[in-house]
Structure formats: C-alpha cells, structure tokens
Amino acid sequence: FEMYHDFSVAKVLDQFYVGELVTNEFPVYPEPGEFGKTLKKRVKDHFKQLGVDPKDPTWAMVRYVMLLTAIFSLWYLQTFVYRDHLIACIVLTFLFAVFLALGTLNATHDCSHFSVTHKPWVWRLLGSWHDFITGMSEYVWTNQHIIGHHLYTNVDKADPDIVSTVKDVPDLRRIKKTQTWFPRYFYQHIYMPILYGLLGTKTRITELLILFVYRRNGTLKIAKTSTAHWCLFFGGKVFYYTYRILIPLWVGMPVSQLLSLVFLCDVLASYYLALIFQFSHVNTNVQWPLPDENKVIQADWWEMQIQTCLDYATDSWFVTFMAGTLNHHTAHHVFPYVHQCYLPLVTPIVRKTCEDFGIKYNCCATVWDAFSSHVQHLKHLGHDYKPERSKHEVSMLKQKTY
Secondary structure, X not given: OOOOOOHHHHHHHHHHXXXXXXXXXXXXXXXXXXXXXXXXXXXXXXXXXXXXXXOOOHHHHHHHHHHHHHHHHHHHHHHHHOOOOHHHHHHHHHHHHHHHHHHXXXXXXXXXXXXXXXXXXXXXXXXXXXXXXXXXXXXXXXXXXXXXXXXXXXXOOOOHHHOOEEOOEEOOOOOOOOOOOOHHHHHHHHHHHHHHHHHHHHHHHHHHHHHHHHOEEOOEEOOOOOHHHHHHHHHHHHHHHHHHHHHHHHOOOOHHHHHHHHHHHHHHHHHHHHHHHHHHHOOOOOOOOOOOOOOEOOOOHHHHHHHHOOEEOOOOHHHHHHOOOOOOHHHHHHOOOOOHHHHHHHHHHHHHHHHHHOOOOOEEOOHHHHHHHHHHHHHHHHHOOOOOOOHHHHHHHHOOOO
C-alpha cells in the first residue's frame, strides 16, 4: 500500500483493521522511518512545483505506438519481403529482438506498475502486450514482479526473482550465501552469462508449470486465475504463435529457417533483458537482507530498497532509453508508480536524501562497471565454498552430478 500511496492516506486502512499478526508466512518490515517519509515528501513536492503528474506521460504513448509499429514492420519485412535472403533475415531478427525487448521494458513494465495514466483499462490494454506480442503471460509476470520482487527485493525465500531451488533441485547458479555450494559454481561466472540467452525459453516453460502444476512461483502462491486472465493467456498464445509461426510457414518460409530465426530472436532478447535486470540486483554492491527469528527485516522497506538496488550510467540518455530507464533502478523501486520518463528527475533527490541520512547509495558510472560487478559477484559466490571442508570432501563433491 505504501509503495503506491501517500503516507497521509494510510489511515484509510484503519477501517479494515482486524488485529495483530501472530504468525506470518513472509517477512514483515518495521514502520516507515524518517528517511522514507522525507524522501516521499521531497519527491511529491518536486512534482508539485513542476506542475507534473508523474503518472501522465502523454508523449510515452507515442513511444509505445512507435515500438509496436517497428516490431510489426520488421516482422512484415522478414516474413513477406526478405524471407528468401538469409543475411537480411538475420539482421532483421537482431533488430526485432531489440525492439521486442524495448517493448517489454516500456509497455509491459510500465503498465504492471500502473504508472501510465490513472485508468485501469489502459493498464489492462498495455498489459496484453506481453501475452500477444511476446507470447508470455502478463498474469504470471505481474504476480512475480509486483507481489513478489518489489515487495521482498533480494530477500531469500520471498523474492521469486532469486529462487535457488525448484522441487529440491539446486539452481544453476549461486547468488546468495544461504545457498549450498556445489563444485559447478566454481565456473558460474563463465557459463551463466552464456546461459542467460535461454531466459526466454525458460520463462515460456516455467510459466506453464507455475499455472498448471505448481500454482506457485517459488514460495509465492498464485491466486485463483480469473476467467478474464485465462482468456488473455490462451488468446495471447494463439495470436503469438499465429503471427510468429503459422503465417511465416503459410507464406513459404522453410521450417528450419523459421525455427532458427525464432530461437535466435529469443536468445538475443533474453540476453538484453537478463543482463539489464541482473545488473540491478545481483552484484557486489547490494545487500541481501535476512529476517530475524521473528521474520522481521531490520531495515524498513524504504531503506531496504536503497540497499538492494544498483544504478548505473544515470547521466547517459542513450543508456537510459535502451534500458527502459531501469538504470535509474533505485528511484524506480522506491517510486514504482512514477512513469519511467520521470525517473531521471527523481534520482538526484534519492541520491541527496541518502546523503543527508547517511545511507549508502549504490551506483556504477558505466554499463561496463555494472556488468563487471555482476560477473565479480558470480565469481566470488562460485569460489566461496566452505573453508572447513577437507580436500577429500571437496573432491567427493566434484564427483557428484547434479
């Protein structure tokens, strides 16, 4: 509630008070401190002085239309004009992947945070982009990203973005010290950046398991899926596979060429999106909060967002555009309802407030620095096996297959 509303309206919740929690499945936070209250007031006053509604970026609608036009123009050229020219198809696939990723970083991400206008029908319309254009479930994405990740950023066994086991099967990477070390992690800083290209394929498979088998995303339970969401899910799949697979086959594109291009597009878009998201939370700069024995996190939600996010290249307009403004990630996490085009206005306020309260603000000067920080984190956690293990124990572990 506090993520999306002013502190002054929190009293509205009093009428729904039913009692104090005795036990809780997920971690809880202390009451907001002066840092969060001050930061929110400063940002609110700044937008008021500018006379700007942070949820009403009229020109952003033009960007959405341009991205959608670019996506289908590239698809049309690849499917109907240059399908017999392999090199041209590869170039068009590269561009298609970039614009597909930009659509996810813009339309899909913006609407999931309700940061585009104050109209729910706009949020739902833009949300369907994820199902129809990228072929992935907006419903699963929203549950994971809004209900899980933004509420419990980098919190073990609560943030679905950092799930490390599925059905007791260890993850391919080790990003938290709470994970058991296995010998394969020693080389994760080499193989993981390569495997990020399979993110799209993994997402398409896991969302089916989440909806039809597990009914949970990590430790996060999935609420009962409404008829409208099922219609969006199945309708999106039909539309996506029609325009991506059936129509190209119908006009005569060879099966092997089509499947190769679709897979290449998924790999390129996956690299693009995976690295942008990994830079922000999996690196050597951020913290990994652990609740105490009562499942209470020591810092309040506002301070924890500062501790668990990393900004990079915030002075570069080009990086800001290509990253969907997620290089201003700290500002986005503490003000998710602010449209991305206004986040560069918020970042200086966040930085100054952190300085005033003596809170460390995490930032890298360049994209390369952010990438290096991510790889160094993988390397450190991969090499950080328990020193008390004997050489014989380590040798025995290396002989096991996981």
